[in-house]
Amino acid sequence: MSFMLDITPWPVASALLWIVLITAALYLIRNTAHQAIEAAMRGLHRSFRIASKAVSRSESRLETRNRDVLLAAGREAKERIIEREFDRINDTVRKDLANYSSLHRSLSESIGRIEKDHQEAVDVPPDPPGWVKAVKAVAEMDAKEGRSQIGDILSDIHKSLVKAHKEAMAAYLVASGKRHKLLRHMRPGWRQIQQTLAAVGKNVDSLLSRSVTIDRLMQEYEDIVHGQDRAVSVLSSSSLVNFFVSAFVLVIAIGGATINFSLIARPMAEMVGGTNVIGGYRMADIAALVIILVEISMGLFLMESLRITRLFPVIGALPDKTRVRMLYITFTILFLLASVEAGLAYMREVLLHDELATSALLRGDIGETATSEYMWITTAAQMGLGFILPFALTFVAIPLETFVHSLRTVVGLMAISLLRVVSLIFRLLGNICLYFGVLLKQVYDLPLFVPLWLEERVARRADAESSAVARRVRQ
16 A cells, blocks of 8 residues: 555555546446446346246146145045945945845735735624614504504514614624724834835935935046146145144154153163163163054054055055954064053052162151052053053054155145245346346446546537537538
8 A cells, every 4th residue: 555655755646646547447447347247147147047947847847746646645545435435335235135135025025914904904884774674564564453563563673673783783893803903913014114114215315325425526536537726726735634633643642652661661671771771872761662663563564454554555465364364463463562561561660669668668667668558550550551552552553644645745835835935036136136237337337427427528518519510501
């Protein structure tokens, strides 16, 4: 700096001289500097635009792949549901059609019995009484006959009428009792027919409701096969819901596994040694963790053998005989491990009682050991937990399968969102570079305001002179 200010005897003059020289140099290379700034900023702008387009293409490919994965998963799930509904309808129809002949025979027999009883229960009108003919005969008698003969005849008629009335009433009561008995016999037949028809109606209603469900499922399946946007959006929302629900259930399962670990970790220290360490971790903790993981693995294989989950296609493709054998083997291993855990839980409680008794003896509090006879409740509870938790952890396979299948979609959606954000950032950076180049040119021109002002004045004067010459020429 001192050298630069010593080019003249006066430092101020030297500074002014350097300012003039630098300004002149900047003015002379102004166009070149502007072109360099513009070229650099345009290069950055194009680079960011190319990067943005590349990210957008990656986003499109990822979105297409995620869409295909989502449609494939939705198609597979919908096929399983439709297959289950058809199996139910098949079972119902096969059961009903298998009983159709017996049902038809039962209805025919019941209807035949009812018709027979109904015909026999018809009320037959009684025969006309005989006294009508007797009265007619009396009316046709000759008037010359005596009244005594008429009185005898009327007395006989009265006696006959009373006797006939009694006989008719007795016969009518017998016939009515028989008809009522037949009608009572008809009642079970009607009830049987009513129950049979109600069962048939129930089955038909069930088939109709399931047919409506199958129609709806088939419509959804067709939308998935055709790849409609509505189906994709429904599957995406369903995958998100399944992901969070299955994650919540897995967190609960992790809590259960933690409790299970605490039940068997301490007695395992007595079995494998509490001072042994592998990789900075106690051998007892590693052994307890291995037991829990083996139980979870057996639970997964058990669910796969039952074909509840489909995480391992090899197990699902096994022959039925081999799969049933694997089912029994995995269940036996799981049962044995649960029994071992129950024993370890009991051993943990025994060790705890021993420690409490030892502490009480060392303190001289003999009376505290008397309460140990009531500790069987906690012992039974711990043994029950040790036996039940392995079977409860078996059902982790169901949310785990849902979590794995929905994780692909969720990760894809997150990656698509991230790529969109990156593409937007690259576009913003490209536009910022363009405007930053304009800003740099303006900043470059700030020290050159004097020569630029002079250049503008000269340009205006030259324009004015050229305009005046043009007017003279026109005049």
